[in-house]
Amino acid sequence: MPTSPGGVRVERVVTSGVFELDxxxxxxxxxxxxxxDDDAVLVVDAAHDARAILDAVGGRRVAGIVCTHGHNDHVNAVSDLIAETGATAWLHPDDRVLWDQSQDEAPGGDLADGQVFTVGDVEATVLHTPGHAPGACCLHVPALGVLFSGDTLFAGGPGATGRSYSDFPTIVDSIRTRLLTLPSATVVLTGHGDPTSIGDEAPHLQEWLDRGH
Structure with a gap:
């Protein structure tokens, strides 16, 4: 992963648990x-194991917790992280219908399309990309050439749309208009599994449309 001149970098923690819906x-x-960087971190999706996340954070300040969507497997460590760090959790308001299925407290902040989080010397811009969930969002960090895609885009195609509050035409439109327009070298850091890139996924749009998922 690239590192900015100011030392901002991306780190991954893999956690395990149970996804529940319908x-x-x-x-x-x-x-x-x-x-x-060495001083502060933004956490993207607080999943399953707050202790593992806190161990990776170390002594750094948690500048915020960005929830790419409200499915329980992406937010079920949020409350413990907030209790330990005092950080604000951010969620798009359209996903409260999912958040409220597993969380007792409201998120502390509302994500909005175009919102910018500044971490050290880089900016991360929120892209509202509904489809997998109505409030699903991605974070684009141009300075590092990365996109945190949540469950919107994976290696091999769009996120699942076979359950409540999801829609295949909507996710395809989000990917086509908001993500595939990014530079082809952009590394896609997904909510599950291995990273991919915009350039690797873009040629397969018609295949996804033909198969319907």
Missing amino acids: GGAWDVDNNVWLLG
Whole structure:
């Protein structure tokens, strides 16, 4: 992963737990991403294991917790992180319908399209990319050439749209208009599994449309 002149870098923590929705439960591994330098970090998706995340953060200040969407497997460590760090959790308001299924307290801040988080000498811009969930968001960090895609885009195609509050035409439109327009070298740091790139995924748009997922 690239590092900015000011030392901002990306770190990954993989945590494991259970994703629950529509009466089903699935064992999942989640990527928790840390964007920061030696002083402060932004946590992208607080999944499953607050202690593992805090161990990776070390003595640094948590500048915020960005929730790419409200599915329980991406937010179920939020309350413990807040209790330990006092950081604000950010969620797009359209995803409160999902957040409220697993969380007792409201998030501390509302994500908005175009909102910018500054971490050290880099900026991370919020892109509202509904489809997997109505309030799903990605974070684009041009200075590092990376995109935190949550569950919107993976190696091999769009995130799942077969459950409540998801929609395939909507996610395809989000990917086509908001993500595939980014530089092809942009590294896509996904909510689960291995990274990919915009250049690797863009040629397959028609295949996704043909298969319908």
